[in-house]
Amino acid sequence: MIISSSVTIGQLTFILRVAIQIVSYAGLALIGVIILGNAPRLAPIDTHDVINRLVGASTATLSTGKWIFSRIRRNSADPSPPVNLLLILFFSLSYTVFVSLSDIGFLGFYACSVPGPDTTDFPASITSDEAASSFVMAHTVNGIDLANLTAWRCDTTRVINLTSSISENNCTAWRTSTYADSSFFAGINSTDSDVLLPRQLKRGRYGRDLSFDVNSFYLGPNTLRLRAPTIQNGIAIAPHAAGVRAVMGVPQLKPEKRVTIPKTMAMEVDVGCMSLGVFAQARVDEGSVDDVRAYLRPFFNESTLSSGGYIIGINNSVVSLSSAAKVAGHRLLTPDVGIPGPDDDMLGYCTDALQKQLGIPTVAKNRGTMCAFLGIGGSVAVEGRLGQGFHRMMCAAATQVNMVSATVAVDNHNQTSLNLTRLPSDLHYVQADFWHAGTLGEANLFINFVPYERYTLSDNPNGPTTHFVWNRDSPLLDSQLGPASGANIISTIGSVVLDPSHSFDVGDYTALKLLDNGFEPIGSLSTARVTEWVGEVAGSFILASATYNGWAARQMPPLLVQTTGGRTGSCYRPYYALGFLPLVFAATVVVCWAALMLLGRSLMGSGSVKKAYGGLAPFTAVASPGAPAETLLCWEHSDSPQFQVVAKDYSMISHPSDTALKYFKSAQSPPS
Structure with missing residues (x-):
């Protein structure tokens, strides 16, 4: 008392x-x-x-x-x-x-510890028009005039055929304004992905053409994984042992503060990994051993093997061995460039099966994968000698977009916790393709950019509480070109975090793959460390790619921020x-x-x-x-x-x- x-x-x-x-x-x-x-x-x-x-x-x-x-x-x-x-x-x-x-x-x-008085706050702690404008400008490239930066919005699309072989999802009615116009963001709330804003926004440039209206933005992780839950830019992000959760519309809480958001959007990425039972190792003074072909052979029809008894396209696999502990991808060799290999078939079957099981609509265009070959490599002890090894695994990641009631709290040690209660709802998804028409000689040319995407949740007492969404494949580039919508982060995250071999082999991101074990032997590491690693990378991806829109935050109703502790007091x-x-x-x-x-x-x-x-x-x-x-x-x-x-x-x-x-x-x- x-x-x-x-x-x-x-x-x-x-x-x-x-x-x-x-x-x-x-x-x-x-x-x-x-x-x-x-x-x-x-x-x-x-x-x-x-x-x-x-x-x-x-x-x-x-x-x-x-x-x-x-x-x-x-x-x-x-x-x-x-x-x-x-x-x-x-x-x-x-x-x-x-x-x-x-x-x-x-x-x-x-x-x-005696609680102090309760207060009110807003998403991202935006309390004035000046703060909202400054917040938006802080996440654009320095020097950009917001009045010259186009904001896009679309509600519905329809398929149009540009040629006999090219079709696009065309927005039925684009709504455009600029990021200097606060009224353009009126009416949207935290259950709409358009409250998210991609970071490093600026006016884009395609080749030498400055007349084509396109935005440039960043889509990818930081150079460091997110290890602990945090609140930043109006988003609470909590990596965990099997993925990551992110909640929109959170104030910037101080220690011993708690806020309950009655209705908002949460993005959840769930990860699972399975060991393939295949281990590659190499000593410094001997050659390498790779048992992939022997492991996979029982799963193939003997009639499909080559005259030498090999699985077509598989003699061994590509494994990046290293003495430092790290998470990396592994691929099976393909006989010729451009010809799909067995690994592509396996990942495709895995993705199809998961989409059917989770009820994810099949979207043919730009479909990303839900599965990947990952593993842990590093130092291994082999018969008294130190060598290099790699444990192969197959992992799958599924992304959810749900309506939730969220409670976010920060304790006296500045540790953030996140508690979600899913609410029944309906999910509406819009993908509007964004392209530029030109000519190459006598042929028409259509250049596709990153599409505009939008997830909108609405109340439905009889609706599901879980909405799995498909993963869109997107290369990890320094800058993306397109309208720039918050849903681009949601639809892309599942494919990016499962593709370290292609995305994270770029020099700027190689540190993401390194584990804290350093050069210690990796024999005790398991699939649990890989799923945790994927959640940390996904948290870094959200943190680096998205922010809450300051104009949308300014128009939200106030949130009650409760005090869970304070200065030392007297109790009885x-x-x-x-x-x-x-x-x-x-x-x-x-x-x-x-x-x-x-x-x-x-x-x-x-x-x-x-x-x-x-x-x-x-x-x-x-x-x-x-x-x-x-x-x-x-x-x-x-x-x-x-x-x-x-x-x-x-x-x-x-x-x-x-x-x-x-x-x-x-x-x-x-x-x-």
Whole structure:
């Protein structure tokens, strides 16, 4: 239980102890007044002695305890035991004990992290038009005028035949504006891929033709893999053991902050790998061993083998051996350039089977693969010698686009976590081809660029919660040419991350393949490391290729950002508060008792009673030296304390007509 976010435990303890001391002293003072208000005028000498010790602030604990014990056992000579005096004396002894027990209550205090106030924020933390414009400009090439950079949008397409052998998906109605026009992005939300913006945008150039309106943008990973979940540019990206997840429209959260986005788009890439059981190795002083042909031969019809018994096109395979641990691709040799090899057939069969199983519509044009040959290479120990080896695997990656409710949190160690709940929805996909018509001699020429693509999710309570999408094949280039749409990242990521042999052999990306194991032997590495590696590369791909559109972020409804922690505060474990209950109960009883006596005017003579006793001890030596404890004493009201030994028929000094017997039967209040 949080007590305070600003007052420390030491300060709270000091304040509470002062309060307890005030309650203690005030309670004891009231108890003293109540005792005097209930003091009998006529009582045995031990009763007067106890009261006198309390009045004189003498050590009264032992004598009071004995007095209470004798009254409870009913073995005293008191002719009329005062019940009220018995109770209040019991409270006088218990009160100090209750004060001591209250120390148990202090054990409940402990230091804790206290949440701060909740706030509101927007995707990518865009809170003004100026911030939105600056955010868009920050992800274009420096110096580009946004008013000269075309923004494209398309809702539907239809197939048109340009020639007898060439057809294109033509947008039925292009909508265009510029990236300086904020109103062009009004109406789209985080369930539309057009809220994403490719990075490094600029006006494109095809050859020497500057009149053709095309954009240039970057599509690919960074030079380093993304190892941990992060939030950047309005996107939360979380690589995991079997792929990566990315959520759109996330504010830039600080530590100990959490946001729940009720409805947004999530992109998920799932990866699985299977070991082929084939291992290539090489020693420095010997040749290489490659068992691919022997492994694959049982899967082929013997009649298709060559006259020498070889699988056509396979004598061995292309394996990039290295002493450093790395993930790489491997390919089977093809007999001639341009002739499909067995590996192409196997990857094609794998892709077709996965598309049917996952319900992915078959799109013939620019279809990418969902499968690839990957493996781990590096140092291996061979019969006491260090060599090079490569474990072959076959991997598959499937991309999903889903509507989700997402909770993104950053803890006090700046670690990001992502929790998704998929929502039923319908997915609408648009691919509009983008081409440039020209001539080459007398022949018509059609140059295709990166198409415009768009994924749009809509609510449907009866719709599926998972939408798998096809992978579009795209080479990894320094710059892409096309309209530049956010969906280009989604449709391409699955093919790029599975193709390290072609894409990542470029000098700028070779570091992506290296693993942290360095030159350590790779014998313990498994398919799990490859799937994790693919997720890290996919996270890097999203981070480097996409950002949230600043204009779209500006028009989104605010999101509640909750604080999950903050500065150190003071908290309390409630069950320790039981230690304060006895003191609270006793103080309440004492206050109520004093109030009742005050209303009944029973406290009015307490000053006279105190004056009558005067703190003299013991009474026996004053009133009747050597008298036994059961001797009855009666105090007389006068200017000085006067106690007399009395019998039942003794008349009182101040009231000669009264006898002591009257006081035995009904003790009266002290005279005023």
